Amino acid sequence: MKASTYKDLQQTLHRLESDAHLGKGLVEKIHEIVEEPLTLMEVCGTHTHAISKTGIRKSVAGKVKLLSGPGCPVCVTPDAEIDQFIALAQMDGVVVATFGDMLHVPGSKSSLAHERDKGRDIRIVYSPIDVLKMAQQEPNKQFCFLGVGFETTSPTVLATVAEAKAMGIENFSVYPSFKLIPPALRMIASHPELNIHGFILPGHVSAILGTEPYNFLVGEFKKPSVVAGFEGIDILQALVMIAKQVVTDSPRLEVQYSRVVTRDGNKTALGLMERMCNVVDAQWRGLGVIKNTGLKLKGEWAKFDASRKLGLPPVDYETQSEREGCRCGEVLLGKIIPSDCPLFAKVCSPSNPIGPCMVSSEGACSAYYKYER
DSSP states (O other): OOHHHHHHHHHHHHHHHHHHHHHHHHHHHHHHHOOSOEEEEEOOHHHHHHHHHHTHHHHTTTTEEEEEOSOOTTTTSOHHHHHHHHHHHTSTTEEEEEOGGGTTOOOSSOOHHHHHHTTOOEEEOSOHHHHHHHHHHOTTSEEEEEEEEOTTTHHHHHHHHHHHHHHTOOSEEEEEEEEOHHHHHHHHHTOTTOOOOEEEEOHHHHHHHOSGGGHHHHHTTOOOEEEOOSSHHHHHHHHHHHHHHHHTTOOOEEESOTTTOOSSOOHHHHHHHHHHEEEEEEEETTTEEEEEEEEEEOGGGGGGBHHHHTTOOOOOOTTOOOOTTOOHHHHHHTSSOGGGSTTBTTTBBTTBOSSHHHHSTTOHHHHHHHHOO
C-alpha cells in the first residue's frame, strides 16, 4: 500500500471514530435533557434518508419521534400533473427530458417509464442545460424539460430558460411544477390534527432562501426550528438544539448548517425567481391546494411554458385519486409513518412502487424500506 493511501485511510478511520464518539455523546445528551417525548418533523427528504440510514430514529426512540414531511418534490407532484407529463410525451415530435426520479412515478393510467417502453422519446438528464444542447442539435424536435422541484431546483431551471432566450433557442420549453416550502410549512404548523413540537428545516432549500422566510414558525406558532445539514452529526446537533429550546421554553430559529446557510440566502437565485415568475396557488399530492406555493413563468418568459407553447389542456385535478390502499398523502403530511400503510413492503416496494413516496430516492417510504424494516 502506498504511504499516501495508508495515510488517507488512517485519517478516514480517525474521523469515523471521532464522529462515532461525538454522535454517541449527542444521543446521550438528547436522552438526558428531553423530559416529555417530543414530536419533530424533518421537512427534507434527504434528511429522512440520512436519519434512516444512520439509525438516528431508533437511537432517540422514546425521547423524540421523527416524522417525515412533504420535502420530496417528486412525491408531492399530483397524479394530474404526471398525466400532463405523459400527454406531452405522447405528442409527435416532442421530446420529454426529466431527472430520473420522475420516470417511474405512476400517473392515473401510465408512467413515463411505460411510455418510453412504448417508444416515446423520453430522456433522462442530469441538468436542464443538457436539454438545451439537445435542442440545438435536433432543431426539428420540441424539447420539454419537466421542472419539478423546490427552491433548490427552480433557479437552475430558470437560468436555463434565460439562457435559451439569450441564445434564441425556440424549440425548448419547461413544464413548471415548482413548489415553495415555507407556505407549506405554515399549513402544517397550523394543522389541527398535527401536534408537532418543532421542525428540522431543509439545508439545501435554506441555502437559497436564507432564514428570514421561516420566522413565522417561531413568531406565530412558537415552534422551535433549526436549519440542519445532512451528516448524522449535523442532525443530532439539530435535535439537541431543538430539545434545549423546548426544555427552556424559548422557541427560536437557529442555524446548525452555518457552513452553508446564511440569513439572506442566495440573492442571485432569489432574484431569478422574482424576475421570471409569479407566485400562484399549487396542488400538492395528499395536501390539496396550498396558497402561494407554486411558480409560473410570467411576461416575456411565459412563451417557454410548455403547457402554453404546446397547447396542453388545463390540468384536471378533480379526477385524480390515490391508488386504493396507498396512504402516501398521509405520510407526506406526517399523519402516519410509512410502515403504517397496509401496502408497505407487502404490495408496495421499490420494484413495484404503488405511490411516489416509494419511487423517489428522497421518498420516506423508500427510506424506511431500505433502512428501517
